[in-house]
Amino acid sequence: MKKFTLNLKKCVLFSAFLTFFVFSGFDIPEDHTVIIQNLLNKYYDNEAQGKELKRIELNVTNTGFCRYRKVYNSGKVEYYAFNLSRFKTLDYYGNAEKGELYLRTKNDDVIVQIP
Helix, strand or coil, X not given: CHHHHHHHHXXXXXXXXXXXXXXXXXXXXXXXXXXXXXXXXXXXXXXXXXXXXXXXXXXXXXXXXXXXXXXXXXXXXXXXXXXXXXXXXXXXXXXCCCEEEEEEECXXXXXXXXX
């Protein structure tokens, strides 16, 4: 009987550790969105757009949307958004110091709002 209880304890502990390791191996999706947003904001060159822009906003939501908002000095606002699950490829044109980054989506999945 002692051998059975010892084997039962080992089995329960092994399954508990296995469950812990399986669930701790998955990343939280919110961490990825924060990293993506920080990198995009860090390397975005505000001066490349010219003096006509008042400010830009670049957000990546925890639901997977990449949103880009341009506010012009005249008060005009433009919104662009796409879902990261529809991301297809990215192209970079330039050198190590400056360039342009193009995010391409599958089909025409960019939402554009120009009021």
